[in-house]
Amino acid sequence: MEEKQTTFKPLDPLLHSELRLAVMSILIGVVEADFVYIKSQTGATAGNLSVQIDKLSAAEYIQVEKTFKGKKTCTLCRITDKGRNAFAEYVETLKQYLQIPKV
Amino acid sequence: MEEKQTTFKPLDPLLHSELRLAVMSILIGVVEADFVYIKSQTGATAGNLSVQIDKLSAAEYIQVEKTFKGKKTCTLCRITDKGRNAFAEYVETLKQYLQIPKV
DNA sequence: TAAACCAGTTTATTTTATAAACCAAATATT
DNA sequence: AATATTTGGTTTATAAAATAAACTGGTTTA
Numbered sequence: 001m002e003e004k005q006t007t008f009k010p011l012d013p014l015l016h017s018e019l020r021l022a023v024m025s026i027l028i029g030v031v032e033a034d035f036v037y038i039k040s041q042t043g044a045t046a047g048n049l050s051v052q053i054d055k056l057s058a059a060e061y062i063q064v065e066k067t068f069k070g071k072k073t074c075t076l077c078r079i080t081d082k083g084r085n086a087f088a089e090y091v092e093t094l095k096q097y098l099q100i101p102k103v
Numbered sequence: 104m105e106e107k108q109t110t111f112k113p114l115d116p117l118l119h120s121e122l123r124l125a126v127m128s129i130l131i132g133v134v135e136a137d138f139v140y141i142k143s144q145t146g147a148t149a150g151n152l153s154v155q156i157d158k159l160s161a162a163e164y165i166q167v168e169k170t171f172k173g174k175k176t177c178t179l180c181r182i183t184d185k186g187r188n189a190f191a192e193y194v195e196t197l198k199q200y201l202q203i204p205k206v
Numbered sequence: 207t208a209a210a211c212c213a214g215t216t217t218a219t220t221t222t223a224t225a226a227a228c229c230a231a232a233t234a235t236t
Numbered sequence: 237a238a239t240a241t242t243t244g245g246t247t248t249a250t251a252a253a254a255t256a257a258a259c260t261g262g263t264t265t266a
Contacts, residue, residue, distance in 0.1 A: 007144045008125045016121060017223075022111045025200045035245070041110045048224050050246055071232065073244060091201045097128045098194045100203070120254075138214070151255050153215055174263065176213055 008096065014059050015090040019044050020052045024087050027062060027079040035075035053077060061086055111199065117162050118193040122147050123155045127190050130165060130182040138178040156180060164189055 015021055022042045026033055033041075039049050053075075056062045061083030065076045079087075095102055118124055125145045129136055142152050156178075159165045164186030168179045182190075198205055 008121075008128075008146070011121050013222090016119075018111075018114050018119060019223080021200050025111075025202065028202065036243090039244095043111070045225060046245060047226075047247080050244095051224080054246095073231080075245075091203070094197070094201065097124050098197065099128060099131065100194070116253090122254080139212090142213095148256060149212095149214055150216080150257075153213095154254080157215090176262085178214075 009093045011093055011097075012086055012090050014055065014061065015086060017052070019048060020056055023049075023052060023056060023077070024061065024079065024083065027077060028084065028087055032076050032078045034069075034077070038077065056083070059083075059086075112196045114196055114200075115189055115193050117158065117164065118189060120155070122151060123159055126152075126155060126159060126180070127164065127182065127186065130180060131187065131190055135179050135181045137172075137180070141180065159186070162186075162189075 015024060019042060022044075023038055026038055026041055035046075035049065035053070038044075038053075039046060042049065044052075053062070053064065057064045059082075060080055063078045063080055065078075067074050067076055092102060118127060122145060125147075126141055129141055129144055138149075138152065138156070141147075141156075142149060145152065147155075156165070156167065160167045162185075163183055166181045166183055168181075170177050170179055195205060
């Protein structure tokens with residue numbers, strides 16, 4: 001019987017992405033944020049952001065609501081409980097890699 | 104004049120990789136480690152590890168020395184000062200994303 | 207001496223990230 | 237009023253990355 005990977009817990013690939021992590025980082029601190037705001041804060045292109053938001057949404061880490069701001073469309077994002085938990089776990093896992101003591 | 108990406112500093116792409124980060128995490132804590140040990144600690148395949156070690160080596164984040172252990176070849180790795188600095192900076196940058204206060 | 211094994215490397219494949227091109231609606235321009 | 241421009245995105249094509257499969261050269265074992 002073979003022993004497996006004792007040391008490093010795998011990192012959630014959905015969160016281990018610069019842009020998706022930045023999006024989650026923003027959303028964890030606010031009630032909600034819209035596409036335009038997230039775009040400005042991250043400096044991402046609209047296309048890239050759109051794709052990454054879709055992925056986070058498909059995983060149910062965030063919830064996306066399409067509304068209007070006056071006459072303009074507005075894409076609102078909120079983190080879900082699942083997303084919050086995943087983020088917290090990602091942070092704890094990463095601490096092992098970064099040699100940062102837990103809590 | 105346009106304002107750019109105020110909030111998130113870019114993450115060093117060489118370190119923002121699960122396996123390369125694990126390798127650096129190991130090497131930061133020891134004087135040196137060999138290929139076989141790193142492989143066992145990370146659970147990586149030999150091929151993948153070989154490629155990632157090459158990349159870290161090409162960036163001079165680590166130094167690779169080919170020696171022998173008895174009659175067997177032995178690939179020794181050590182972190183460099185450049186690697187140590189890059190790792191430290193990566194950790195600090197990441198803290199922003201993870202909402203962990205700096206020092 | 208051939209079969210299996212060890213320590214890796216090289217190459218091919220899959221996955222991922224990213225930007226370019228596009229679209230519909232709203233607003234501004236002549 | 238027609239047309240040009242901007243806004244808020246989505247879709248698609250391309251570039252880059254991660255990863256495993258296949259391979260190599262030497263070593264031990266049967």
